[in-house]
Amino acid sequence: MSTVEAPGWTPAETDVLVRSMMRAPSVHNTQPWLLEVTSMQLSVRERAEPALPHHDPHGRDRAASCGAAVANLELAVRTLGRSCTVAFLPEDGQPDLLARIDVGEPAAPAIEELRCHGAIARRASHRAPFEGVAVPTAVLRRIAAAGGAPGVEARPVHEVAAVARLLHFAAETFRQDGAYQRELSLWTIRDEPAHRHGVGIPASRIPAGSVPWAGLVRRATEIxxxxxxxxxxxxxxxxxxxxxxxxxxxxxxxxxxxxxAWLAAVDLGLAGAVLTQPLHLPEVRSALGEDLGLAGFPQALLRIGYTAEADPPSPRRAVAEVLHRGP
Structure with missing residues (x-):
């Protein structure tokens, strides 16, 4: 049991809030967020560091990582039996403040919320091939519906020829980019017991396979x-x-x-992994929009499928690095 405590929350409740948020996926496992907790309000802020100038030059993945943390935090509040409302980028002159969750009166969570919150601990990036079992159309529709949010569409991709061509181009480009490769090496950590770290991509979780299964393209990646x-x-x-x-x-x-969407997939017995790396090349992003006839901007690809074994979670920061106790 954690001994952390925040105003208006018991130590056990605070532990649920913080650890639920900490288990969100993030770019290169950098966990670029901070949490401020008061009795009636939770604030998610973006950390000033670390930055990924060669992978994420515009900070899109950092902001998306914090958005994923908000989704987990909202589920935690609901699981604790409180109503809540989420406001993204509240306008109060604080550029690092990405979201606020206002906590309301007691309210029983829905069964779907409890199930998705339970999936948080089981969610991990699956960078190896799936089992080759097709995801039923009805299941895919449920996952896509769960990923609906104002201004966001979760769209199944069937245009594999166009995607294959663009992923190949992106892989070749990143494999030859020396600055990108140095940055990727910096954020690949040794994760033996004697070299435990809280941030970065554990080397043991990266398979020797090729894209798109490995996701991250290295100099030795076979394309x-x-x-x-x-x-x-x-x-x-x-x-x-x-x-x-x-x-x-x-x-x-x-x-x-x-x-x-990812948590809904885990709850339905699937695994997943996110690809954003290719979309940081402007030519790939614009071509994907044209080839797929998109009415907006592509932000991320989520691979989902069935696996024989569960993936272990990546390491996380210490609670003290994330939690800020509000007044």
Whole structure:
């Protein structure tokens, strides 16, 4: 049991809030968020560091990571039996403040909220191939519906030829980018017991396979030819998160919607992994929008499928690094 406590919450409740938020997915497992807790309000702020200038030069993934944390935090509040409302980017002159959750009166959570909150601890990035079992259409519809949020569409992707061509181009580009490769190496951590870290991508969780299964492209990554990549993608199930605009608000909302869909998938017995790396190349992002006839801006691809074994969770920061006790 944690000994952390915040005003208006018991130590056990505070532990549920903080640890639920901390288990959200984040770019390179940097966990770029801070949480301020008072009795009636929870505030999610973006950390000043770390930055990823070569992977995430515009901070889209950082904002989306914080949006995913908001989704977990909202579920935690509901699981604790309180009503709540979420406001993204409240206008009060604080640029690092990405969301506020106002806590209301006692209210019993819905069974779906309890189930999705239970999925938080089981959610982990699956960077290996799936089992090759097709995701039923009805299940995919439920997952896409769960990822709905104002201004965000979770769109199943069937245009595998176009996606394969663009992923191949992105993989070749990033493999040859020395600055990107140095940054990726910096955020790949040794995760043996003697080298435990709280942030970064554990080296043991990165399979030796090639894109799109490995997700992150390294110098030694074998990049298959486009026809082979298309064949592999045809056996995958992909959801693309598209926003109406491309503002900071849209990035936060996209992360929120993506996490809601991912948790619904886990609750339904599936695993997932997010691909954002290719979308940081302007030519890939614009071509994807044209090839798929999108009415908005692509923000992230979520791979989902069935696996034989559960993926272990990545390490996390200490609670003291995340929680700020409000007045």
């Amino acid at each position: 298959p030819q486009i026809p082979e990549l298309e064949r592999r993608l045809a056996g995958e199930t992909l959801l693309l998160f598209v926003t109406a605009d491309d503002s900071r608000l849209d990035h936060v909302r996209a992360g929120y919607a993506m996490e809601r």
